[in-house]
Amino acid sequence: MSSVAAQDHRSAATAPEEAPASPSRRGMSRKHREWLAAGLFLAPDVLGLLVFVAVPMVLSVGLSFFQVSGFGSYEWIGLGNYERMMDDPLFWDSMRITGLYVVILVPVLFCVSLALGLLVKQKLPGMGVYRTVLFMPYVISLVVVGVLWKFLLDEQTGAVNRAMRAAGLDGESWLGSPSLALACVIAVMVWVMMGYYMIIFLAGLQEIPKEYYEAAKLDGSGPWTTFRTITWPLLRPTSFFVLLMSTVAAITGGLDLIFVLTDGGPANGTSLAIFYIYQQAFGFGEYGYASAMGSFLVLIMVAVSAVIFKLTRGGRFDDGE
Amino acid sequence: MASDTMATRASTPAGRRRPLSPRAGLTVLAVVVSAISVLPVLWMLSSSFKTRSTVTDGNLIPREFTVDNFVYVFTEVPFARYLWNSFFISAMITAAALFFHSMAAYALARLRFPGREKLFGAIFATLLVTAPVVLIPLFLVARELGLLDSYAGLIIPAIFNAFGIFLLRQFYLGLPRELEEAAIVDGCGHWRVYWNIVLPMSRPILSALAIFFFLANWNAFVWPLVATNDQDLTVVQLGIASFTTQYASNWNYILAAATVAALPMLLLFFVFQRQIVESVKTSGLK
Numbered sequence: 001m002s003s004v005a006a007q008d009h010r011s012a013a014t015a016p017e018e019a020p021a022s023p024s025r026r027g028m029s030r031k032h033r034e035w036l037a038a039g040l041f042l043a044p045d046v047l048g049l050l051v052f053v054a055v056p057m058v059l060s061v062g063l064s065f066f067q068v069s070g071f072g073s074y075e076w077i078g079l080g081n082y083e084r085m086m087d088d089p090l091f092w093d094s095m096r097i098t099g100l101y102v103v104i105l106v107p108v109l110f111c112v113s114l115a116l117g118l119l120v121k122q123k124l125p126g127m128g129v130y131r132t133v134l135f136m137p138y139v140i141s142l143v144v145v146g147v148l149w150k151f152l153l154d155e156q157t158g159a160v161n162r163a164m165r166a167a168g169l170d171g172e173s174w175l176g177s178p179s180l181a182l183a184c185v186i187a188v189m190v191w192v193m194m195g196y197y198m199i200i201f202l203a204g205l206q207e208i209p210k211e212y213y214e215a216a217k218l219d220g221s222g223p224w225t226t227f228r229t230i231t232w233p234l235l236r237p238t239s240f241f242v243l244l245m246s247t248v249a250a251i252t253g254g255l256d257l258i259f260v261l262t263d264g265g266p267a268n269g270t271s272l273a274i275f276y277i278y279q280q281a282f283g284f285g286e287y288g289y290a291s292a293m294g295s296f297l298v299l300i301m302v303a304v305s306a307v308i309f310k311l312t313r314g315g316r317f318d319d320g321e
Numbered sequence: 322m323a324s325d326t327m328a329t330r331a332s333t334p335a336g337r338r339r340p341l342s343p344r345a346g347l348t349v350l351a352v353v354v355s356a357i358s359v360l361p362v363l364w365m366l367s368s369s370f371k372t373r374s375t376v377t378d379g380n381l382i383p384r385e386f387t388v389d390n391f392v393y394v395f396t397e398v399p400f401a402r403y404l405w406n407s408f409f410i411s412a413m414i415t416a417a418a419l420f421f422h423s424m425a426a427y428a429l430a431r432l433r434f435p436g437r438e439k440l441f442g443a444i445f446a447t448l449l450v451t452a453p454v455v456l457i458p459l460f461l462v463a464r465e466l467g468l469l470d471s472y473a474g475l476i477i478p479a480i481f482n483a484f485g486i487f488l489l490r491q492f493y494l495g496l497p498r499e500l501e502e503a504a505i506v507d508g509c510g511h512w513r514v515y516w517n518i519v520l521p522m523s524r525p526i527l528s529a530l531a532i533f534f535f536l537a538n539w540n541a542f543v544w545p546l547v548a549t550n551d552q553d554l555t556v557v558q559l560g561i562a563s564f565t566t567q568y569a570s571n572w573n574y575i576l577a578a579a580t581v582a583a584l585p586m587l588l589l590f591f592v593f594q595r596q597i598v599e600s601v602k603t604s605g606l607k
Contacts, residue, residue: 038434056450060458063458136358136359139543139597260562
């Protein structure tokens with residue numbers, strides 16, 4: 001932050017930067033010229049991050065102590081929003097759904113991506129094509145993904161139910177029951193994200209020195225032993241990264257998909273906390289109340305991240321290894 | 322590109338006939354998971370060429386092939402405008418982000434000034450602040466700054482993102498210093514060193530990041546939804562979402578619109594997949 005301040009009163013001195021500096025000036029102020037340059041180089045990003053990330057973050061907490069009416073007045077109500085939150089069954093429902101969503105999505109996504117990473121690391125003919133195809137859903141927007149799966153999961157005409165009926169099964173009302181709809185949101189999320197985390201796992205796997213595998217082969221280790229004694233411990237930093245990223249993304253993301261695929265329904269069955277907060281803010285203009293819930297959600301997110309950090313020891317390798 | 326993937330898919334099942342070795346088993350597995358990945362997308366592409374009455378017939382290959390859906394999408398809805406908005410906004414964000422982030426990253430990696438590590442730590446910490454969490458205050462800030470319902474409001478807040486700074490800094494830390502030092506000894510200012518030496522050397526990572534930023538912003542939905550009301554500013558993702566509610570069961574139109582929105586990114590991906598995959602890989606390693 002100090003560099004932003006430094007930039008202000010020195011900006012007049014930019015000119016010498018362009019002109020070929022005389023030896024004396026260069027010798028005198030080289031250190032300060034470097035400071036000035038750093039300040040100028042950093043100014044746009046630091047300013048932008050302040051105004052559009054840091055300040056909003058602080059504001060978010062500040063706002064939670066106010067009653068904000070649609071377009072205009074702010075009234076200090078202390079912990080009023082938090083008290084309201086404690087007594088809001090819809091909020092706690094949305095937290096319960098978020099909990100369920102995260103607890104299922106994160107491990108499933110982790111295992112599927114790791115399995116895919118191990119699979120596409122194999123040298124098989126056409127592996128480049130499989131990698132490409134598996135990553136592809138990630139480049140499609142969640143809006144389009146939502147539209148596409150709404151089409152495929154349609155109870156009457158969707159391809160999924162048609163395939164099930166063709167196989168002699170009864171179709172399901174995929175998006176018609178709260179628990180099935182949540183399962184669908186999770187499955188679609190796995191479908192979108194698995195290729196992305198697959199590539200991250202693949203990068204981690206490719207970092208593991210081949211010598212270890214060769215040694216394991218000489219020892220006559222089977223694939224499972226090799227995975228347990230070599231791959232898994234050496235993949236720790238990558239596993240930590242994936243776990244942390246996917247958890248944070250699961251707690252606060254997915255808004256676009258919910259919007260298009262289920263709109264929080266049926267019966268609020270897919271109303272994740274972030275969706276409920278959005279509705280309160282932009283549907284009902286309850287900016288203060290929504291900020292209180294948002295701050296609470298951030299608190300939960302930080303706590304969960306800390307637990308993950310602790311449990312995986314920050315993704316460091318085991319001391320004994 | 323669709324035909325490419327179809328061709329490879331068609332050729333692989335031949336592997337199944339071999340006696341089931343572990344390799345064959347893995348190949349079958351790879352084909353099956355790839356099919357799960359690709360089939361829904363193919364379904365969307367092919368259905369967008371179907372007529373209203375056949376769009377839900379459950380066939381992957383259209384029996385009646387038509388491009389009317391695309392004509393409809395472009396004539397009945399200002400879809401070209403939506404596409405242009407998305408393109409313009411994404412391109413502006415990408416250009417500004419690359420410029421600002423590479424400057425900041427260069428300073429963080431190379432220039433010596435007091436508080437450098439602390440500043441880097443602070444920038445890094447903003448990574449934890451995910452966009453949906455600050456949506457409300459960001460909206461209020463944008464409203465105060467008069468940025469709502471303007472291109473500036475769609476562009477400026479989306480530029481600043483610590484992820485790009487972080488990746489570029491890692492890249493600059495790995496560059497050899499000799500060239501820069503020689504230039505400084507020759508009397509080049511820091512700006513000239515950055516512009517003439519560092520920037521040209523960062524072309525590979527800049528192009529990878531450019532694709533990534535463009536993709537992310539083309540696909541952005543929540544901020545444009547919150548920040549704009551003006552029809553003329555509608556971006557393509559918003560366009561799709563409202564089109565979908567408006568034409569509820571006209572899947573042929575909806576899927577054509579979705580295809581139009583997704584196709585540029587799919588093409589970008591198939592052309593630049595190596596760069597995209599590389600930048601994802603580097604993001605995971607650090």
